[in-house]
Amino acid sequence: MVDEDIYENMQVTEAAPQPKDLWGQSKLQVVEEAVHKLQVSLQPDNASDASAKGSDSLQLLDEAQAGVRMLKDQLGNVSAAYGEIQIRLDISAARAAVQDGCCDVLTKLPRGWRFYGGNLYYFSKGTKSWDEAEQFCVSWNLHLTSVSSQAEQEFLSNETQGKGHWIGLTDRETEGSWRWVDGTEYRADASRGFWAQNEPNYYDPGTDGGEDCVHTEPTKRNLWNDAKCTLRFRWICKQAHR
Structure with missing residues (x-):
């Protein structure tokens, strides 16, 4: 008989819950708003405030770039999380295959x-x-x-x-x-x-x-x-x- 501890260790590890889409939508919204403000700022009402608009544009551009960097970082974290989930699934499938093979052998040998x-x-x-x-x-x-x-x-x-x-x-x-x-x-x-x-x-x-x-x-x-x-x-x- 196979040691019960083996079967316990072969149990499938519960996969981490998948990240929700809300965080991605919110971060994309931040970037879109910053870009939109930048576009508006690049259209001065008159020549007198063009210089001020330019200064604001640089600040908004920095904000947009910061938002893009933040989004890339979080996307990288999500990619790593999905990779870990895939590894867990592969290990689970391998464990299931080994368990099925052991059961097949143990069933047929006595016959x-x-x-x-x-x-x-x-x-x-x-x-x-x-x-x-x-x-x-x-x-x-x-x-x-x-x-x-x-x-x-x-x-x-x-x-x-x-x-x-x-x-x-x-x-x-x-x-x-x-x-x-x-x-x-x-x-x-x-x-x-x-x-x-x-x-x-x-x-x-x-x-x-x-x-x-x-x-x-x-x-x-x-x-x-x-x-x-x-x-x-x-x-x-x-x-x-x-």
């Missing part, structure tokens, strides 16, 4: 799922054809497992308990062009050591329907063997790290 390398794997007890097995995984929004490394291959081999299991590798679309159904790139060079000896052997599709789906072969150190997709084996679903 027979296995956790390795940041991924979750489901090892079936029953048997299905390759298509039925893939459909089962899809019903969980997953796919039959891909294999990306020697370490992952060894993990899967140890967990299969001497039983053949379907994996998500097929060349149905183009004979000899293998692909992973979960979208992982198939790398022929890196995968060469995972095939059993003399596999894949591309059995003649004209006489036996072809061998377009791959399973682990327990009699061959759980290495890969291509077989007819209609055969029934156990299977492995993979939930990749999110």
Whole structure:
């Protein structure tokens, strides 16, 4: 069970209330009034008071500039406040994602799922054809497992308990062009050591329907063997790290 203190610390920090628009309106009004007075002052009634108007204009101009500086400073404070709020929201979203991930793992492990390398794997007890097995995984929004490394291959081999299991590798679309159904790139060079000896052997599709789906072969150190997709084996679903 997860320590309750962890959940307490993961609670979302209440965001600071957003600043109201009134302060911005009032400060803008101050600047607008100062500018308006400056415009009026620049239109002397007669030549006799032009000098006085000029002096007043300079004073009003200083007031307007001071108002602009004050407004910029407060806008900077608002920008900083919004930045802090955004950081809090990002942290809250990250905490929620971690909490959801932990709950997912804690829910699935007691049901027979296995956790390795940041991924979750489901090892079936029953048997299905390759298509039925893939459909089962899809019903969980997953796919039959891909294999990306020697370490992952060894993990899967140890967990299969001497039983053949379907994996998500097929060349149905183009004979000899293998692909992973979960979208992982198939790398022929890196995968060469995972095939059993003399596999894949591309059995003649004209006489036996072809061998377009791959399973682990327990009699061959759980290495890969291509077989007819209609055969029934156990299977492995993979939930990749999110």
